[in-house]
Ligand SMILES: Cc1ccnc(S(N)(=O)=O)n1
C-alpha cells in the first residue's frame with residue numbers, strides 16, 4: 461500500500477558508478493567480442509580447458525532478486541587449464557536475460573550480436589582460502605559464459621528451468637534433491653574466447669578471467685519464458701524479472717584470445 465516504505469529499487473547499470481567507481485575501470489565486463497580482433501593463442505589449445513564437475517554438487521535454487529542462482533557445493537567441481545594458471549572451483553551459476561520473446565538479454569555480444577540469455581558458471585581460485593577472499597583478487601574468479609539461443613528444448617536445463625516457478629520472490633529457495641551435472645549446460649564444441657574482466661553486477665570487482673563459449677546452446681521459448689516466473693521489484697511494484705543484463709563496456713585496449 462502507499463503507506464509502505466518502498467524498498468529502494470536497485471539503480472540501473474548507468475548509475476552503478478556513483479556507488480561503485482570501478483564501474484568506469486580498465487577491465488570491466490561484459491564486452492562486445494569483435495571476432496576479427498580476437499587472437500588465436502595456441503597455448504590455449506596446447507593446454508585444453510578441463511571441466512570436471514560432479515553430478516551431485518547442486519544444492520538449491522534461489523531467487524536472488526536479480527537472477528536465479530543455483531548454489532553449488534564445490535566438492536569435486538573443478539576447472540583448470542586453458543587460460544587458468546590454477547584450479548578453480550564452481551560456487552554458483554545464474555543467468556541474465558531480456559524481455560519476453562526478444563533477442564537481447566546476453567551480456568557479452570559477438571560482433572554486436574546479442575543472444576536472448578547468457579548463463580554464468582562462477583568459479584573461485586583454489587589458491588585462496590574461500591570465495592570471499594578470492595572475489596576481489598585479479599586472478600580470484602573464472603566465469604564460464606554460455607549463450608542461450610531460442611530453439612529446441614534443452615533437456616539438461618529443464619530440471620532447473622522447471623524450478624523457477626517455485627522461487628517467485630527474492631530469497632525464495634528450493635532444494636535440489638536430484639543429481640545434476642552442470643556440465644550438461646556447456647556446448648558440445650568447447651571453443652571459447654577469453655579475456656580479463658570483471659563481475660558484471662555490483663560490486664563489479666575486476667577479478668574475473670572470462671571464458672566465453674563460442675557456440676550457444678539451444679533452449680526452448682518456454683524455457684526462456686520460465687525465467688520470467690522469477691519476480692523482482694520494479695519502480696511500479698513487483699514484476700517479472702527481465703532485462704537483468706549489463707550492456708557491453710569499453711574494451712580499454714584489452715586483448716581477447718581465442719582457441
Ligand atoms: C559472483 C558474482 C557476483 C556478481 N556478478 C557475477 S557475474 N554476472 O559477473 O557472473 N558474479
Ligand SMILES: [Zn+2]
Pocket residue numbers: 554555556580660
Ligand atoms: Zn552473471
